[in-house]
Amino acid sequence: MPIDKETQIIDDIMEKIITKAMKPGEKLLSENKLADQYNVPRITARNALTTLEARGYIYSIQGKGRFLKETAKPIQLHLTGNSSFTEKMQRAGYRLTTKNMYCTKISYDSKVYDALRASSEAEIYKIGRVRFIDDEPIAIHQSYVNQQQFPNIAQEGPLILSMFAYYRQLGYEAFTSKQSLLSITFPTSYEQKLFSCGSMVPLIVLETDCIDVQTQKVLEYTKILYRSDKFKYDITMNESR
Missing domain, CATH: 1.10.10.10 (Winged helix-like DNA-binding domain superfamily/Winged helix DNA-binding domain)
Structure with a gap:
């Protein structure tokens, strides 16, 4: 045709x-x-x-x-592994900065509540951060946590730049995940502003959980939006250290 x-x-x-x-x-x-x-x-x-x-x-x-446009050099990103985005980028030598955008209580969402194993009466907070490499926005991280597990999250959430660092301050040491899902979407008008991109730039969506290895508690449900034009994605099972 x-x-x-x-x-x-x-x-x-x-x-x-x-x-x-x-x-x-x-x-x-x-x-x-x-x-x-x-x-x-x-x-x-x-x-x-x-x-x-x-x-x-x-x-x-x-x-x-x-x-x-000038073509940016693709950033290699391991989508698997048990270390944080910050740790991965720092190990790779990138100049990473993070801006905390919000910490807000969400309305009931069965998908989020089920992922957190939370009761319908639980108060769930969403913490959003924008990640920059060389001052260019490349990812939006949204972390959902249960206030029953983190009583001070409403006050401390707006200051969090790295969730893993926050958990370690509270005594958690090792993390894993049981499920990770990939999908494609296009940015909303709000996300276009955060990313400084057009409406037709595809975003890679990674949805996963974060589990404390020792207790097997679900610490958070995570949704990450990556600019697809800024990354090369490594999906090998064993992340090189």
């Missing part, structure tokens, strides 16, 4: 990006020139460029045109 002209324009430009026939900062053809080249209405060329911009491959400057 033949592809439509808009898709063909997108595919042809993507091929140039992948093969490095275009260089970062290089100016793309104007809408008019693309329309002439592909013998299509200008709106078709505009839609193709708008799609590429929404996906995060190009950017526009008012009055000057559209340009190819």
Whole structure:
């Protein structure tokens, strides 16, 4: 089945990006020139460029045109293993910073409550942090914890940058997980602002739990959103130390 002209324009430009026939900062053809080249209405060329911009491959400057974005070096990330995101990034030598965005009590959510093995009357708090590498936002971590297990979480939660570090302060030493699920989503308007990205940049979603090895208590349910264009994902079972 033949592809439509808009898709063909997108595919042809993507091929140039992948093969490095275009260089970062290089100016793309104007809408008019693309329309002439592909013998299509200008709106078709505009839609193709708008799609590429929404996906995060190009950017526009008012009055000057559209340009190819600088490609970031992918960050290798182990999705398995029993160490924290902070520890993984620090071991790999990245300059990681974290900003605590919120600590708020959530309404009843059966998925979260079941994962935490919490009663329906329990008060569950969500702690959100944005992770930056070289000052660029690359991940949003959301940790759900039971106040019955962490009585001071409402006061201490807004100060937490690393959940593992917090747990160690409370005497927990080793952690594991029993289930991890991967999926794909697209950012909400709020997440677009946090990530500084467009609506069509796919996000990798990792949902997992954190369990204390010694007591087998579920410490938290975790949902992490990763910018898919910033990582290479290592899914080998044994994380290299």
